[in-house]
Amino acid sequence: AGSTFQYLLVQKTGAQKNVGLIQLNRPQALNALCEGLMAELRQALEAMESDPQVGAIVLTGSQKAFAAGADIKEMQNKTFQECYNGAFLGGWDKVSVVRKPIIAAVNGYALGGGCELAMMCDIIYAGEKAQFGQPEILLGTIPGAGGTQRLTRAVGKSLAMEMVLTGDRISA
DSSP states (O other): OOOOOSSEEEEEESTTSOEEEEEEOOGGGTTOBOHHHHHHHHHHHHHHHHOTTOOEEEEEOOSSEEEOOBOHHHHTTOOHHHHHHTTTTTTTTHHHHOSSOEEEEEOSEEETHHHHHHHHSSEEEEOTTOEEEOGGGGGTOOOOSSHHHHHHHHHOHHHHHHHHHHOOEEEO
């Protein structure tokens, strides 16, 4: 990895240094997914994917929050046209197209975009304090990064509908 990141801690770990570890590191905002963090995540994933030593990648957050969602402060003043024409959320799907296996290690909140980010990974390991949810409805919007489709595949139509329409959370 080698690069210095503002919003991530990146290293190679394991006995043979063949596991890429990417930790979201924006604790003051519960790892809210701002544009800068997502750009760094794409950069770190590209580095891990092109590194022949890395066989798998672990994506994690903190004990309190994997990622509490998209950065609402960054989004609140954007109009629909700005989001649509500016490719808002463009590149968020990088996690789902990496060819190496990505494991989401989730403890604490995985809400909104954070839940969607975890679902983009190949495997999710959830700790006892993990809370998954799509609370966008409580803000008058809907999941914007493929959350409705991925959630339905992950938990079934009925629970996905309940979570998306009520904003209720589920535990591990």
